[in-house]
Amino acid sequence: MDLVEETPYRFRIDRHDPMRVPGVVFASRDLMPDLGTDKSLAQVANVAALPGIVAASYAMPDLHWGYGFPIGGVAATDVAADGVVSPGGVGFDISCGVRLLAADLDLAGLRPVLDPLMDGLDVAIPRGMGKGAVWQLTGRAQLDEVLRGGSRYAVEQGHGVERDLHRCEDYGAVSEADPGQVSGRAVERGQGQVGSLGSGNHFLEVQAVDQVYDERAATAFGLRTGQVCVMIHCGSRGMGHQICTDHVRVMETVMPRYGITVPDRQLACAPVSSPEGRGYLGAMAAAANYARANRQLLTESARRVFDRVTGCRLDLVYDISHNLAKIETHGVDGGRRELCVHRKGATRALPSGHPDLPDDLRAVGQPVLIPGSMGTPSYVLTGVPDAPAFASTCHGAGRTQSRKQATTSIRGQDLRRQLEAHNIAVRGASWRGLAEEKPEAYKDINAVVDAAEGAGLCRRVARLVPVGVVKG
DNA sequence: ATGTCC
Numbered sequence: 377m378d379l380v381e382e383t384p385y386r387f388r389i390d391r392h393d394p395m396r397v398p399g400v401v402f403a404s405r406d407l408m409p410d411l412g413t414d415k416s417l418a419q420v421a422n423v424a425a426l427p428g429i430v431a432a433s434y435a436m437p438d439l440h441w442g443y444g445f446p447i448g449g450v451a452a453t454d455v456a457a458d459g460v461v462s463p464g465g466v467g468f469d470i471s472c473g474v475r476l477l478a479a480d481l482d483l484a485g486l487r488p489v490l491d492p493l494m495d496g497l498d499v500a501i502p503r504g505m506g507k508g509a510v511w512q513l514t515g516r517a518q519l520d521e522v523l524r525g526g527s528r529y530a531v532e533q534g535h536g537v538e539r540d541l542h543r544c545e546d547y548g549a550v551s552e553a554d555p556g557q558v559s560g561r562a563v564e565r566g567q568g569q570v571g572s573l574g575s576g577n578h579f580l581e582v583q584a585v586d587q588v589y590d591e592r593a594a595t596a597f598g599l600r601t602g603q604v605c606v607m608i609h610c611g612s613r614g615m616g617h618q619i620c621t622d623h624v625r626v627m628e629t630v631m632p633r634y635g636i637t638v639p640d641r642q643l644a645c646a647p648v649s650s651p652e653g654r655g656y657l658g659a660m661a662a663a664a665n666y667a668r669a670n671r672q673l674l675t676e677s678a679r680r681v682f683d684r685v686t687g688c689r690l691d692l693v694y695d696i697s698h699n700l701a702k703i704e705t706h707g708v709d710g711g712r713r714e715l716c717v718h719r720k721g722a723t724r725a726l727p728s729g730h731p732d733l734p735d736d737l738r739a740v741g742q743p744v745l746i747p748g749s750m751g752t753p754s755y756v757l758t759g760v761p762d763a764p765a766f767a768s769t770c771h772g773a774g775r776t777q778s779r780k781q782a783t784t785s786i787r788g789q790d791l792r793r794q795l796e797a798h799n800i801a802v803r804g805a806s807w808r809g810l811a812e813e814k815p816e817a818y819k820d821i822n823a824v825v826d827a828a829e830g831a832g833l834c835r836r837v838a839r840l841v842p843v844g845v846v847k848g
Numbered sequence: 849a850t851g852t853c854c
Contacts, residue, residue: 468849468850472849505851575850613850616849
């Protein structure tokens with residue numbers, strides 16, 4: 377397999393059997409995974425073999441190895457041409473995503489109360505494996521409301537304000553959720569986790585706007601230099617994980633019936649229009665709403681702590697997923713086609729003028745929220761017109777080391793000391809979990825964003841620096 | 849990512 381450099385930030389994997397389309401990797405040479413030792417580029421080629429795939433199998437600059445599909449992958453299939461949907465193209469953490477809140481407070485005003493604020497968040501943000509959650513559901517009926525209503529249901533129940541929904545992707549809820557496609561085991565796992573961070577790379581971070589690159593867009597997003605922000609990164613917990621597991625199993629068994637063969641069994645899939653394809657999309661949408669309600673409830677917890685300690689408000693800038701499949705209409709070969717766009721570790725990035733944007737953002741574009749690794753900057757970007765890859769960009773720094781590998785060279789205690797020496801407060805859940813997230817285990821977020829912008833996928837709006845991190 | 853293998 378050869379990588380052909382087309383431009384400084386765009387590489388092509390030429391089509392070879394059984395690929396139906398080429399692979400396209402948006403990255404610099406420095407960010408490119410090693411062809412000899414890393415399997416993620418082979419995964420880009422594998423995805424290109426999916427039935428109905430159009431244009432190319434795309435990879436973002438934060439590309440790394442994942443289950444079947446690479447993380448940082450984008451693949452669109454043509455619904456009318458027997459295109460497939462694959463749970464592996466969304467990932468186990470369905471609708472994992474990022475939410476950014478802006479405080480009416482500057483960093484200088486926060487410093488004197490940072491410790492009590494972090495202590496308050498430490499108590500208010502449930503996190504870690506098998507821990508409790510903000511919301512105690514009354515039973516299956518209420519969980520179904522969460523699965524159908526997402527952030528909208530949380531707001532209806534008093535956890536947030538109507539304005540929040542205007543700053544959420546899909547206005548807070550995906551409409552096609554089908555709780556009937558959610559197994560009893562998924563329900564059982566999801567019941568006690570609504571309003572919890574989870575673990576791994578999930579976090580709630582207090583940040584400050586460090587630099588603004590685009591004043592007009594930043595102002596429209598509600599951001600200014602020196603401003604305190606809160607970023608929340610979490611997903612659908614055991615609910616999404618179980619749904620992915622359940623539907624991969626179903627698709628493995630029905631693929632022969634549809635005459636589908638794939639180069640890797642982890643690419644299990646079914647036609648979008650088949651009962652199994654529709655079934656997965658209904659369950660996926662339910663998990664997506666679960667993830668959004670999750671972020672809405674954690675928002676309310678953070679707001680209560682901010683109000684008590686600082687007296688300040690937190691306004692929602694935006695909430696966007698980076699693990700989702702969506703039915704979208706795009707131009708393909710001069711015509712408009714209905715596509716199933718899989719984004720796995722890739723963020724939708726709508727340009728200005730897009731009809732799906734709320735009125736107050738349409739003139740500037742969608743806020744694209746990109747968390748860095750722990751202790752490093754995060755970015756706010758926006759979409760650009762006529763971008764490749766179906767209006768998608770990167771989702772974060774992207775791992776270069778496995779979790780196990782990361783823990784061999786540093787202890788969590790030492791990492792916390794390092795971060796605090798850089799004036800970053802830390803409230804962890806486990807020492808091991810902290811060590812797994814050391815910044816050296818990730819690519820350089822600045823280089824990833826440079827490559828994403830250089831490739832024409834998005835445009836920088838603002839940079840945020842960490843002030844205090846509540847780690848899952 | 850994940851009751852890190854029902």
